[in-house]
Amino acid sequence: MLRLVMGIIAFFFPPLASGFHLSGTLLIVILGIAVTVANSILYTLIFHRSRKKWLVKGLLFGLFLLIIYGTPLFLSNPDNELFGPQAPLGITLFSISFFIGSLTLAFLIEYMTDWFDQSRGRLKLAFISFVILSIPAIIILGSMYVEIFTEMLRKILNN
Numbered sequence: 001m002l003r004l005v006m007g008i009i010a011f012f013f014p015p016l017a018s019g020f021h022l023s024g025t026l027l028i029v030i031l032g033i034a035v036t037v038a039n040s041i042l043y044t045l046i047f048h049r050s051r052k053k054w055l056v057k058g059l060l061f062g063l064f065l066l067i068i069y070g071t072p073l074f075l076s077n078p079d080n081e082l083f084g085p086q087a088p089l090g091i092t093l094f095s096i097s098f099f100i101g102s103l104t105l106a107f108l109i110e111y112m113t114d115w116f117d118q119s120r121g122r123l124k125l126a127f128i129s130f131v132i133l134s135i136p137a138i139i140i141l142g143s144m145y146v147e148i149f150t151e152m153l154r155k156i157l158n159n
Contacts, residue, residue, distance in 0.1 A: 034136065035144070036101070037134075037136070037137035038137040038140050039061075039065065039101070039102075039105060040105060040109065040137070041134060041138070043057075043061050043102075043105055043106065046061070046064070048109060054106040054109075054110040055103065058102045058103035058107065059099065061102040061105070061106060062099035062100075062101070062102030063099075065101075065102060066095055069098070069148075070094065070098055072153070073094075074091055075152075075155075076151075076152040112126075
């Protein structure tokens with residue numbers, strides 16, 4: 001999703017594009033997987049047991065992520081690429097991506113929860129998968145918060 005957003009921005013503002021590389025794409029894919037697992041844990045802890053429909057939970061979680069991750073990202077202005085003529089398009093597309101990801105996550109968790117609840121074997125599989133995937137996700141989530149509060153806040157204050 002992030003690579004698609006960057007491609008759209010590069011299409012409309014070619015002189016501002018910093019280029020696409022295989023290593024950068026691979027890094028975004030790996031980071032995307034790790035952030036998705038970390039966000040899944042956050043969603044489960046905060047919103048999963050709510051009686052609201054998955055659509056409402058997804059929109060609320062998207063807003064939560066936009067505030068927690070998007071605001072520091074937008075204000076830190078990495079590599080001075082966010083502000084300028086491409087800013088409205090870039091900020092809009094990145095903001096929308098938080099909501100698309102959150103809605104997808106809410107739908108999939110709702111669907112998978114119903115599927116796992118149908119048998120004890122599936123429930124055991126869910127528990128084992130959760131334990132295996134939680135350890136790296138918790139480490140990544142913790143390091144993201146450390147980076148936000150140590151590096152990004154410094155960049156925000158310096159801008």
